[in-house]
Amino acid sequence: MRPAGAVGATTGDGLHQSRAGRWQRGAGIDVAATTLRLRLAAAAMLMLLAACSRPLPEENGPDAALYAARCGTCHLAHHPSALTAPMWDVMVRRMDIELQRRGMPPLVDPERSRILAYLSRHASGAPAQ
Numbered sequence: 001m002r003p004a005g006a007v008g009a010t011t012g013d014g015l016h017q018s019r020a021g022r023w024q025r026g027a028g029i030d031v032a033a034t035t036l037r038l039r040l041a042a043a044a045m046l047m048l049l050a051a052c053s054r055p056l057p058e059e060n061g062p063d064a065a066l067y068a069a070r071c072g073t074c075h076l077a078h079h080p081s082a083l084t085a086p087m088w089d090v091m092v093r094r095m096d097i098e099l100q101r102r103g104m105p106p107l108v109d110p111e112r113s114r115i116l117a118y119l120s121r122h123a124s125g126a127p128a129q
Helices: 031-053 062-071 085-101 109-122
Strands: 015-017 023-025
Touching: 062 109, 085 109
Parallel strands: none
Antiparallel strands: 015 023
């Protein structure tokens, strides 16, 4: 067995140090990279939860009500600041396809326009009102 700290050093719990100096378990699992990925995923989940837990802007307005009714039935309606306006455009198109796949009525043009206008007004990076 090599001395601790040497390339290829091992521990009693199945960890070994790769030539790159990273600790790995078993056949090539990079513990540092896996830990980083898990931490990033946890941070992303916390950001999404925070975005869902805040009240919607214009909470009692007709556009917020339409958004909540059409986009908050299968899941919580995400806070508009969770995405940028261009990202909302992509997401609404994607969810239209998902509605059709599930046999639910897709958004009609006036609904889609109002929802996208509402989301764009309050999207991340939108000018403060």
